[in-house]
Amino acid sequence: xxxxxxxxxxxxxxxxxxxxxxxxxxxxxxxxxxxxxxxxxxxxxxxxxxxxxxxxxxxxxxxxxxxxxxxxxxxxxxxxxxxxxxxxxxxxxxxxxxxxxxxxxxxxxxxxxxxxxxxxxxxxxxxxxxxxxxxxxxxxxxxxxxxxxxxxxxxxxxxxxxxxxxxxxxxxxxxxxxxxxxxxxxxxxxxxxxxxxxxxxxxxxxxxxxxxxxxxxxxxxxxxxxxxxxxxxxxxxxxxxxxxxxxxxxxxxxxxxxxxxxxxxxxxxxxxxxxxxxxxxxxxxxxxxxxxxxxxxxxxxxxxxxxxxxxxxxxxxxxxxxxxxxxxxxxx
Amino acid sequence: xxxxxxxxxxxxxxxxxxxxxxxxxxxxxxxxxxxxxxxxxxxxxxxxxxxxxxxxxxxxxxxxxxxxxxxxxxxxxxxxxxxxxxxxxxxxxxxxxxxxxxxxxxxxxxxxxxxxxxxxxxxxxxxxxxxxxxxxxxxxxxxxxxxxxxxxxxxxxxxxxxxxxxxxxxxxxxxxxxxxxxxxxxxxxxxxxxxxxxxxxxxxxxxxxx
Numbered sequence: 001x002x003x004x005x006x007x008x009x010x011x012x013x014x015x016x017x018x019x020x021x022x023x024x025x026x027x028x029x030x031x032x033x034x035x036x037x038x039x040x041x042x043x044x045x046x047x048x049x050x051x052x053x054x055x056x057x058x059x060x061x062x063x064x065x066x067x068x069x070x071x072x073x074x075x076x077x078x079x080x081x082x083x084x085x086x087x088x089x090x091x092x093x094x095x096x097x098x099x100x101x102x103x104x105x106x107x108x109x110x111x112x113x114x115x116x117x118x119x120x121x122x123x124x125x126x127x128x129x130x131x132x133x134x135x136x137x138x139x140x141x142x143x144x145x146x147x148x149x150x151x152x153x154x155x156x157x158x159x160x161x162x163x164x165x166x167x168x169x170x171x172x173x174x175x176x177x178x179x180x181x182x183x184x185x186x187x188x189x190x191x192x193x194x195x196x197x198x199x200x201x202x203x204x205x206x207x208x209x210x211x212x213x214x215x216x217x218x219x220x221x222x223x224x225x226x227x228x229x230x231x232x233x234x235x236x237x238x239x240x241x242x243x244x245x246x247x248x249x250x251x252x253x254x255x256x257x258x259x260x261x262x263x264x265x266x267x268x269x270x271x272x273x274x275x276x277x278x279x280x281x282x283x284x285x286x287x288x289x290x291x292x293x294x295x296x297x298x299x300x301x302x303x304x305x306x307x308x309x310x311x312x313x314x315x316x317x318x319x320x321x322x323x324x325x326x327x328x329x330x331x332x
Numbered sequence: 333x334x335x336x337x338x339x340x341x342x343x344x345x346x347x348x349x350x351x352x353x354x355x356x357x358x359x360x361x362x363x364x365x366x367x368x369x370x371x372x373x374x375x376x377x378x379x380x381x382x383x384x385x386x387x388x389x390x391x392x393x394x395x396x397x398x399x400x401x402x403x404x405x406x407x408x409x410x411x412x413x414x415x416x417x418x419x420x421x422x423x424x425x426x427x428x429x430x431x432x433x434x435x436x437x438x439x440x441x442x443x444x445x446x447x448x449x450x451x452x453x454x455x456x457x458x459x460x461x462x463x464x465x466x467x468x469x470x471x472x473x474x475x476x477x478x479x480x481x482x483x484x485x486x487x488x489x490x491x492x493x494x495x496x497x498x499x500x501x502x503x504x505x506x507x508x509x510x511x512x513x514x515x516x517x518x519x520x521x522x523x524x525x526x527x528x529x530x531x532x533x534x535x536x537x538x539x540x541x542x
Binding site for chain 1 (some may be wrong): 334335361365368384385388389391392395396397400401403404407408468469470513
């Protein structure tokens, strides 16, 4: 009975977290398309519902009623598993994202490492989908994405080390509380820029959307997917993008802290600030998609390994030396 | 404790079964996927005994990086189509004795390790590490690794670095005749380098390669 209670309570909490995430994923797709259209002086989706807000729901409905086609030469089990893996990994990492000091599903000691680990697993959905399709374009897309995501994870890891040096804890709430006086975007601004670009590459967003480059690879790893399975890839991708925005706002923009610690701003709950920060980063993501042309593959690799990795490593040494010299290292 | 036991046995069952499947399954790509499942369930076991740092590092390093590269190589080489070739082919059976020797060595090493833990309780108690319950295990690993064992730690880092440089040197080959993009010469290109204005006389024209 006691276990049953725990299970019910946890399920309730998980639903309370995941349903808003899924709804906001649908809304964020609409926002993405609207911003994209706005930059290019088009209208964007504006027919279904007020301002076209229900466009994503209409799309989802269309995907649900489409037939799921499984290619006869594909590896069926892995083919079906791939979108499930993508979707699960994208949703599972929301467990550690704090929306205020208490509103967090799992306040674990190694929150940052957990986020990093789950986002590094995200590559499997793409590789599995690309390989199991047993077709040339998906395979090329999968190979590209494997190399790309592994490369940019390295620099994201080093950037996280920068933040951890200033905090002295792997807990996400500790990281946010350490930014009470000064958001890390100010002392670590170059790292924020590198994190933002690496996050674009990590989530396969333009200008780094080589795994699904439609001009060369039809649709990359998604070529053979149809119906609901395609929609799951799509949802997982956008949930990952939101997660990266959340990670950026926790590491650099002070998470659920209000920008000014004064009377009228204090009243607004932390979750609202967190959502605003996530949205701000997402608008930046969408703007980049609209205005930057796609990178060539060798340029992508050069940027990751020859520019970002040395820069962020140097910054680690600088941060560590500064903190050590001025005796600011966090010691508990 | 019941839930704990259920989770422990689930994860260890998955770990053992997938470890067996790694060697049994005929398709190499499936083997790598079972290996990944094995890594994940073992990291779950690490987390269950409270070693959450080790569990996460296991996920990041082995599943997030090493296994991706495994998968990459296995998929690129298309080893899946060469299943069971080693045992059926005549000339490649010379691999079997080497494999036997390696497996016998590993078997005895495992016996020594397990025997050491089982029959020498002094070995465990002789370790002078005191574990402070008040600090997280990330901190306690840091306190040990960067103080008492800093030299060993640095040495293992050096070995990895040497191995990395060795791998790069072994596979590096300079090919001639490859056109490379020079960003500096591209960016520093001026209008006068590329465009030339010529007054063309009537009925004469100009040669383009002048």
